Amino acid sequence: MRKHKALLFEMGRAGRCGYSLPSSDVPEKAVDELLPGNMQRKEQLELPELSEVEVVRHYTELSTRNFGVDTGFYPLGSCTMKYNPKVNEEVAALPGFAFMHPCQPEDTAQGALELYYNMEQSLKELTGMDRFTMQPAAGAHGELTGLMVIQAYHRHRGDQQRNKVLIPVTAHGTNPATVTMAGYEVIQIPADERGNVDLEALKEAVDETTSALMLTNPSTLGLFEEEIMEMAKVVHEAGGLLYYDGANLNAIMGYARPGDMGFDVVHLNIHKTLSTPHGGGGPGSGPVGVKERLAPFLPKPLVDKKDDQFHFNYDLPNSIGKVHSFYGNFGVVIKAYNYVCMMGGAGLKQASTDAVLNANYLASLLQKNYYIPYDRIRKHEFVVSAKPEKKKGAGAGDIAKALLDRGFHPPTVYFPLIVDEALMTEPTDTESKETLDNYARAMEEIARAIEENAEKVAASPYNTVVGRLDEVRAARSPVLRWQKE
Amino acid sequence: MGGNHYLPLSDVDRCDMLKEIGVDSIDDLFSDIPQEVRFKRDLDLPPAMSELEAIKHLNYLAAKNKHLNNCTSFMGAGVYDHFIPSVIKHITGRSEFYTSYTPYQPEISQGILQAIFEYQTMICQLTGMDVANASMYDGGTAVAEGAIMGVGATRRSKALVSRSVSPFYRAVLQNYFNSRGLELEEIPLKDGSTDFSKLEAMIDDQVASVVVQQPNFFGLVEDLDGVAEIIHKHKAVMIVSVDPISLPLLKAPADYGADIVVGEGQSLGVPPSFGGPLLGIMSARNKFVRQLPGRIAGETVDSEGNRGFVLTLQTREQHIRREKASSNICSNEALVALAAAVYMASMGPQGMREVAEQCVQKAAYACEKISALDGYDMAFKGQNFKEFAVKVPAKPEQLNKQLLQKSILGGVDVSPFYPEMENTMLFAVTEKRTREEIDTLVRELEGLK
Ligand SMILES: Cc1ncc(COP(=O)(O)O)c(C=O)c1O
Secondary structure (H helix, E strand, O other): OOOOOOHHHHOOOOOOOOOOOOOOOOOOHHHHHHHHHHHHOOOOOOOOOOOOHHHHHHHHHHHHHHHHOOOOOEEEEEOOOEEEOHHHHHHOOOOHOOOOOOOHHHHEHHHHHHHHHHHHHHHHHHHHHEEEEOOOOOOOHHHHHHHHHHHHHHHHHHOOOOEEEEEEEOOOOHHHHHHHOOOOOOEEEOEEOHHHHHHHHHHHHOOOOOEEEEEEEOOOOOOOOOOOHHHHHHHOOOOOOOEEOOOHHHHHOEEEOHHHHHHOEEEEOOOOOOOOOOOOOOOOOOOOOEHHHHHHHHOOOOEEEEOOEEEEOOOOOOOOOOOOOOOOOOHHHHHHHHHHHHHHHHHHHHHHHHHHHHHHHHHHHHOOOOOOOOOOOOOOOEEOOOOHHHHHHHOHHHHHHHHHHOOOOEEEEEOOOOOOOOOOOOOOOOOOOHHHHHHHHHHHHHHHHHHHHHHHHHOOOOOOOOEOOOOHHHHOOOOOOOOEE | OOOOHHOOOHHHHHHHHHHOOOOOOOOOOOOOHHHHHHHHOOOOOOOOOOOOHHHHHHHHHOOOOOOOOOEEEEEOOOOOOOOOOOOOHHHOOOOHOOOOOOOOOOOHHHHHHHHHHHHHHHHHHHHHOOOOOOOOEEEHHHHHHHHHHHHHOOOOOOEEEEEOOOOOHHHHHHHHHHHOOOOEEEOOOOEEEHHHHHHHHHOOEEEEEEEEEEEOOEEEOOOOOOOOHHHHHOOOOOEEEEOOOHHOOOHHHHHHHHOEEEOOOOOOOOOOOHOOOOOOEEEOOOHHHHHOOOOEHHHHHHHOOOOEEOOOOOOOOOOHHHHOOOOOOOOOHHHHHHHHHHHHHHHHHHHHHHHHHHHHHHHHHHHHHHHHHOOOOEEOOOEEEEEEEEOOOOHHHHHHHHHHHOOOEEEEOOOOOOOOOOOOOEOOOOOOOOHHHHHHHHHHHHHHO
């Protein structure tokens, strides 16, 4: 039986409370003596009043209405939903990390600084870059930081006219949005028939106004840019720089490094590649790495080591400044650091191997019932086009809902934009062959169900706690908060 | 053996799978990577650790740090040592929440969607705003994005920011504005608060927004009555950065005319974590809803008419609007917002008020005792919430070093951010501090001058 879940505001009773605090032991003064009268709140806050057990049951029930990697297969393309090791959660919660204050003296934070320092060394080796900042709190934040660094570099050289950033059509939405955030103009570059960036179009687009090319490699089609060296040459010869969106690094660890492909700036999504959980929408972490000549422009402070002591280096006169109030999402970096410690170089390479093997295997199974454009070896993900199914009456979105009924989180739908009815599928390295076999069987079943009765499939899901939700209505008459009747 | 137990494929699996794909070897799967960019050696990373070894190593690093659980902290400056009820980590530790992605498939993500909807509601209840988003990265980026909203809403390219706004936030704001080619001017201080007498002269019809902070960086409660009128006369936007823990006692910013309310939400049950992950609060009046950055959960119905929740108004966002999006933000701090929601739900109006009252009382007590000491003076006149600036008779670094010997994390030195304020420290006193701890601090300071 489907039933809505009561909101916090529809529960509890006046006078209930879910907290316990010691009473104040300092001599009390009247609040009016301590705070200006005209800036004081006059009425009591309007918040729910609940006992602790009510709060716990509320959120526990909500959690049962949510699907995570621990619940099941989560092949959400471009998001690298690999398993999140439990031990990472434990070490990040150690009081010696989680209860540090960002302003405490450096000599009381040597362990944290050492962790940042070690992590930087590992990321440098993994990517072939020369320096890293951990300040960006997510991938998009890393993109913005990276473009700011590129901008500062050009400005510093007096190269003021570079006001355009080139972006392939397959790019993730954050790429063009970041370009605007940094005050740049987007120039879109088409793909060729093999799914690569169209080299001729790129050659035509670059000129003295090109600031950078932003590229995801492998691309969001899961395809390695075969002409990457030529692309790098074209952009560099025009005086532009190469930016690497590292969302897909999980495909190539130990096989290739952005630094060796000619990239000048990279960001990593360590909440993807390096196994930290996504938290239902964050926190993530998006470290940015650069080649030596761009290092002076990185945000400050950087972490340096001198005579076995670690310290924050603020003495960076050309730095862009800050992109985060403090040093980024330290709590997330700890988890990724622990993962790198446990995997080692060979383990990370094996993770990429298995991610690519899983993707190619699953693609090969799905190809029996579905159309997968760009028929070539794939990296860690592939994109199914449900265009034929759409013609029969059930498109990518409907197939996704039908997967919900079969206990799977669906792939990313309707992205990348150049594939009609896209189902962008990324199985990751942490899935077993049986899981992939089961998923392929479910997809086969759905293909058959569409042949038999597409309309029925298009009305999925049937087994979820709520039925298909009306997103159009939500946007047309927005209700964005609860309000007292 | 290291982390390979996270990889379920066996060698037999791998062989069978290669056969199904129709290739001979793993190498064939990487044949699309051009020879000249292949990485030909092994990654030179430290040898893989077992789980036990990793735990030991991380414990070793953590043990080198001092922290708020083995010291008595009077540090603030945007990150505070408030009490965190136990329930929070048990809720955020439920893996259905923490191992999920952004709720793109609402039918299996009702848990996080409803939690965000409730979080948005409670942020609105605190600030008096009409809408809130699912979170920004932190207070600094929330301030910067708030100012960019002002630019979008007014089509003007300049902002004014008070020097009493956290220098950390202003640094982020400055950087965002530099990059985008926008202009930023600072409103000077007068006795530690915004000198609003200067605002009239500085504001004109080029100004998109004015950013202030309440309580300000020095913990002072600013008199913001009448400020909105000046700003609105020029059709500019008033942005206020708040500490949500102060709002049970302080006027909702909506009541003195704020248009956009941002801030750092770490006070709401979130561990300090050396400055991250934090929680950027973003809320606004309805008329700015199209300029809001990031995720927003909204109510709707399902195919059977049941209430449910989805991510909504997505035509503002990067995945739909690309270069025309209101912001580039994608992942935010959803799990931290969940923690804040559990905090507010647990504390309720009563508990939130009690925390705020104890902060004010204890800070006032500490302030009175410290400023009575020889050589120590309040840096500014005015009334403070939970933090206050003190002129001290020695170098703050020196004082802090000595306090540390008594396991006290002293105050934050403000002179790096305000060069004119030599030997000035910012002390924060939360509800966690006891009279005895405050008295110990006072005694130590007395002995140190
Ligand atoms: C290719 C690509 N780039 C950038 C991003 C943005 O990353 P984040 O959500 O961490 O900001 C994503 C995330 O979905 C992505 O897939």
